[in-house]
Amino acid sequence: MSETIFAPSSGAGRAGVSVLRISGSQASTALQSLTGQLPPTPRRATLAALHDPDSGELLDRGLVLWFPGPASFTGEDVVELHLHGGRAVVSSVLDALGRLPDCVPAEPGAFTRRAFDAGKLDLAEVEGLADLITAETAAQRRQALRQLDGGLSKRIEQWQARLARQLAHLEATIDFPDEELPTDLEMAALNDISSIRSEMRQDLGSADIGERLRExxxxxxxxxxxxxxxxxxxxxxxxxxxxxxxxxxxxxxxxxxxxxxxxxxxxxxxxxxxxxxxxxxxxxxxxxxxxxxxxxxxxxxxxxxxxxxxxxxxxxxxxxxxxxxxxxxxxxxxxxxxxxxxxxxxxxxxxxxxxxxxxxxxxxxxxxxxxxFSEVGSEPVLTRARHRRAIEEASAALDRVATQSLPELSAEDLRIALRALGRVVGRVDVEDLLDVIFREFCIGK
Structure with missing residues (x-):
């Protein structure tokens, strides 16, 4: 991530206003090269004249917004240029940025990928953002906003926290068999695991609705x-x-x-x-x-x-x-x-x-x-096949917990369930998913 990336964040074609985004360690340097001024007050729109760094030619007059990291979308220093939307204006500014050291055009999804890597968004929220960008109807917009706002992530994290707690209790019975641990510890763990499994099955029952609403x-x-x-x-x-x-x-x-x-x-x-x-x-x-x-x-x-x-x-x-x-x-x-x-x-x-x-x-x-779609309410729903597969794997692992003859085997099934849930929000084993997910984004997002 040593390179600073830039791209249009608004739609292609002629428009009243076009937005260009710059993110990376050289964002402030790039801004100074275009305006001849230091970055303005953070998060306050400032009018500035943009010139070609080599020839000094005036390219446009527009609004500049400065978001110093980590308080930005990507977690890095970010500049937004709000320019007139003519093709010639946008093209000339992009050309000028491309001639600056360590500045390269962004690949599709590059800004959101950096937000994910910086911990600004988890994987489920990233997918919610992608769905929000492509939403065509009000119902799709509402579902995407719920996911982007962390509705699905919070549900997954609550399950993870409860399962981690029960795994810790189970590990205690394994590691300290001679200690006088509460006799009802195992029963309480199994009851909570059964409750989580029921919640998962309920969500799996609405998974088809979430996927169909998205598609x-x-x-x-x-x-x-x-x-x-x-x-x-x-x-x-x-x-x-x-x-x-x-x-x-x-x-x-x-x-x-x-x-x-x-x-x-x-x-x-x-x-x-x-x-x-x-x-x-x-x-x-x-x-x-x-x-x-x-x-x-x-x-x-x-x-x-x-x-x-x-x-x-x-x-x-x-x-x-x-x-x-x-x-x-x-x-x-x-x-x-x-x-x-x-x-x-x-x-x-x-x-x-x-x-x-x-x-x-x-x-x-x-x-x-x-x-x-009558079952779609304010509760988060599973919107992708990969969500469904991960929850199915976690649910199947929890099904096995109560039937295992040894606590060590039950503990391993709990770990399998935790890893499966982690894949939904991107906590573990996600490298093979990242390129597929971020490829869905447009340039500049």
Whole structure:
């Protein structure tokens, strides 16, 4: 970490203001090279003129913020330059910084990596920050903020502290077998371990919700060719996402669009038209499209089965319906459907062309999504597969504690549980995870 790093921390492209961040031991020297002045009062915005260190040319006038370490995001000396957001301005200042000794452009995630190494953030908080940057909906933002604020970390650390205490008691019975230790010590330890194990299982039960909220629910739009699936996708997206044509089978691949339903993230997937068991695909490309449609139907959280109200529904396709399926009669502007049922299944009448029934469909989808995430509250939840795997490993180790014949074996299982929990917050065995996690960050963060 001898090098001082710099990068834009705001988005690329033209903007009113762009923020450049500098972090490292030469941050103050770099600032003096650009402004000709000593760093200003810490954490107070100061107007300064920035010049090229070699030619003296004026590059811009902007605000300078000085954060001396360790009271900074990275724990190092940090400078923030708030410049005019033109490409030429940003490019000229970056070029000037690149010519200074020991100053190098930052790699993706480099600033946050330094914050982690300085103990400013643990690994779970780092991931919360990454999720906050990429959050698209209010629910994702709330979940990411809980994790960034240490909600998950505090829960893990509480488990660690309790397990460490019980491990110490167990070690005492091993190391001092002849001492008169309280007779109920082992029973109290087992009771607390059982309580922790129950809490872990409860969190594992909500792990799928946390992961799905972070990634978004998937809704597959399925149905026969020319039922209006692509038109429905365009109507829900409020823009032309999929090609719509009178020719059946226009959609050959899966077309996706992201939506925000009641603050929750959803991916809508328009799929190739399905054919009944008695029908055959017209060509190999269509056959592959159908295979992908069925594959998406299996993996989707919800399904929208869309049928043409002017035609008889194919019962083979209707068999895909389950408890997580909404069935739609489309094109009711061409053929009125009364009552709105398909083979004893309740169906929602709508017209993707005129918009009839569309508000009711959106309400039905929103209610289904809200119901799916109803367990998400103020408590921290597991948001990544690696969290789940670590808690599963810790829980399995605690399961073994009560069944071991020797206290030494129980103690080893407690150590395994502690190491597994440590991987969540980055206390032990994390080197193999760091590059993967920090690679997700953008330049300048």
């Amino acid at each position: 978004g629910l998937e809704i597959a739009i399925l149905g026969p060719p020319n039922a209006g699936k692509s038109s429905l996708l365009n109507s829900l997206a409020k823009r032309e996402v999929a090609i719509v044509a009178e020719t059946a089978g226009t959609t050959r691949d899966v077309v996706e669009v992201r939506l925000d339903l009641q603050g929750y993230p959803v991916t809508l997937a328009d799929t190739a038209g399905l054919r009944g068991a008695q029908s055959e695909a017209l060509d190999p490309v269509e056959a592959e499209g159908i295979r992908r449609s069925l594959e998406r139907a299996q993996s989707a959280d919800f399904k929208l089965l869309v049928f043409d109200a002017t035609l008889r529904p194919e019962l083979d396709i209707l068999s895909l319906a389950d408890a997580n399926t909404l069935i739609c009669w489309n094109k009711v502007d061409l053929a009125e459907v009364d009552p709105p049922t398909i083979a004893n299944h309740t169906a929602l009448p709508l017209s993707a062309m005129t918009g009839k029934g569309l508000p009711e469909l959106i309400d039905a989808l929103s209610n289904a999504v809200v119901q799916r």
